[in-house]
Every structure is written in structure tokens, then in C-alpha cells.
Amino acid sequence: MNEAxxxxxxxxxxxxxxxxHDGLDLDLNRGEILGVVGGSGTGKSVLLRAIVxxxxxxxxxxxxxxxxxxxxxxxxxxxxxxRWGVMFQDGALFSSLTVRENVEVPLxxxxxxxxxxxxxxxxxxxxxxxxxxxxxxxxxADLSGGMRKRAGLARALALxxxxxxxxxxxxxLDPIGASAFDRLIVTLRNALNLSxxxxxxxxxxxxxxxxxxxxxxxxxxxxxxxxxxxxDVDDPxxxxxxxxxxxxxxxxxx
Ligand SMILES: Nc1ncnc2c1ncn2[C@@H]1O[C@H](COP(=O)(O)OP(=O)(O)OP(=O)(O)O)[C@@H](O)[C@H]1O
Numbered sequence: 601m602n603e604a605x606x607x608x609x610x611x612x613x614x615x616x617x618x619x620x621h622d623g624l625d626l627d628l629n630r631g632e633i634l635g636v637v638g639g640s641g642t643g644k645s646v647l648l649r650a651i652v653x654x655x656x657x658x659x660x661x662x663x664x665x666x667x668x669x670x671x672x673x674x675x676x677x678x679x680x681x682x683r684w685g686v687m688f689q690d691g692a693l694f695s696s697l698t699v700r701e702n703v704e705v706p707l708x709x710x711x712x713x714x715x716x717x718x719x720x721x722x723x724x725x726x727x728x729x730x731x732x733x734x735x736x737x738x739x740x741a742d743l744s745g746g747m748r749k750r751a752g753l754a755r756a757l758a759l760x761x762x763x764x765x766x767x768x769x770x771x772x773l774d775p776i777g778a779s780a781f782d783r784l785i786v787t788l789r790n791a792l793n794l795s796x797x798x799x800x801x802x803x804x805x806x807x808x809x810x811x812x813x814x815x816x817x818x819x820x821x822x823x824x825x826x827x828x829x830x831x832d833v834d835d836p837x838x839x840x841x842x843x844x845x846x847x848x849x850x851x852x853x854x
Pocket of ligand 1: 615620638639640641642643644645646647
């Protein structure tokens with residue numbers, strides 16, 4: 601029996617008169633890597649931001665690890681935030697802090713951790729994200745795009761989260777860097793028993809990482825299933841996406 605660590609029901613989000621989601625339902629099950637795909641502007645990032653409480657919800661409910669988003673007291677909300685990590689598309693690092701200091705930011709909010717413990721834990725997470733120790737003292741501006749993403753991942757892992765939210769983790773990476781990042785996501789999921797909500801356009805990432813895919817279209821989740829199941833979905837966008845030339849290049853099938 602699947603345990604949903606994220607459960608979205610009847611979600612409606614909108615900015616002014618622009619409705620992004622309407623009646624959207626989605627589950628992220630414990631231990632799975634769920635790929636969230638959809639055309640540009642279908643609301644993948646807004647969905648991620650709504651789940652972690654950064655974008656307002658007009659209707660519907662979002663439960664994360666049994667807690668209803670939008671109803672929690674300050675301390676409960678902060679306690680819940682410590683159980684997830686978010687890696688935004690550009691890494692969202694503080695430009696005036698070193699990589700280690702960036703990763704220390706969430707650790708500093710934990711009562712009882714000494715400076716030395718924060719430092720040690722930050723260095724551990726930076727190593728887990730696949731960065732060399734030399735990167736600890738680098739400023740974000742000194743890093744390549746791929747290294748910045750790994751630094752953002754290290755920060756997302758800082759508090760030993762149960763859920764990892766990744767917004768287009770391989771966007772802008774060269775194919776070798778992207779496939780290394782894909783492998784890292786799977787390795788970390790397996791080692792840390794993470795549940796992963798992964799927004800992506802990258803078909804290679806879907807194939808390499810994802811147990812299930814959710815397709816966003818028409819303001820809701822149009823379909824969910826395995827990559828194999830996506831091949832049989834009778835919808836023009838889904839068909840083009842999973843059977844188009846780029847999909848054939850990934851699978852090697854005509
Ligand atoms: N803060 C905001 N204010 C107004 N409109 C917004 C805001 N954030 C997002 N939107 C709009 O919501 C829609 C969905 O945006 P979102 O970034 O979630 O799309 P996406 O599916 O992630 O797109 P892409 O694949 O291009 O990154 C877009 O039309 C966008 O312009």
C-alpha cells in the first residue's frame with residue numbers, strides 16, 4: 601500500500617484572473633521519484649511552490665507528511681519545513697556567502713547545534729552533493745552552473761529531509777553533467793530513502809530517475825503512470841512528448 605507523503609486535492613491557484621490550476625489532484629508516494637512534466641507555463645513550478653507554502657492556494661487542500669499546508673502555527677510550520685528540502689532552478693544561493701555558509705543557513709536555525717557542528721554537517725552535505733572539498737570556500741559566482749546546482753542540492757539536503765523538491769535540476773547542464781546529476785539523484789534517494797518531487801523537461805532525466813510521471817495540462821494533472829504507461833496515453837501533447845523525435849533519441853525506439 602502506497603503512503604502519500606504529499607497529497608494534493610482539488611487545488612486551485614491563480615494570479616489575478618489567470619487561473620493556473622483548477623481541480624488538480626496529485627500524490628507523491630513515500631520513496632518514489634515522481635517526475636512532473638508539462639508544457640511551458642502549465643504550472644509545474646507554481647505547483648511546487650504551492651506545496652511548500654510559497655504560493656497562495658485559492659481552493660483545495662495540500663497535505664505534506666500529514667500536515668495541512670496553510671493551517672499550521674509558526675512553530676509547526678518551521679518544524680515541517682525541516683522535513684523537506686527544496687532546490688530551486690538557479691540554486692537560489694546567497695551570492696555574498698561561500699558555499700559552506702550557504703549550506704549552513706538552514707542548519708543555523710536548528711536549536712542546540714554549535715558552530716563547529718554546523719560547519720561539519722555543511723561540509724558533509726557538500727561532499728554528498730558531489731562537490732570537491734575545495735568548493736567549501738568558493739563563492740557562488742566562482743562556480744560553474746553544474747557546481748552551483750550541486751551547492752543548491754547540498755543546501756536542500758542540509759537538514760536530512762524526508763522529501764526533496766527539485767525544480768529542473770538538469771536545466772542548462774551539458775549532457776554529461778546532466779546524466780551525472782541524474783545518477784546522483786537516484787543514489788541519494790536510495791541511500792537516504794528520500795521521496796522526490798522532480799519538475800523537469802528532460803526526457804533523459806525521466807528515463808534515468810523517475811518511478812512515475814505526472815503530466816500537467818489543462819490546469820490539472822492530466823495523467824500519471826510509469827514511463828511505459830505514458831506511451832499508451834491517448835492525448836496529443838502526451839503522445840508527441842513521449843513519442844516525438846527527442847523521445848525516440850532517448851529510448852532508441854522508432
Ligand atoms: N508570481 C507570479 N505572478 C503572476 N503570474 C505568475 C507568477 N508565478 C507564475 N505565474 C504564471 O503562472 C503560470 C505557470 O508558471 P510556472 O512557472 O509554474 O510554469 P512552468 O510549468 O513551471 O513553466 P516552465 O516549464 O516554462 O518553467 C505562468 O503563466 C506564469 O506566468
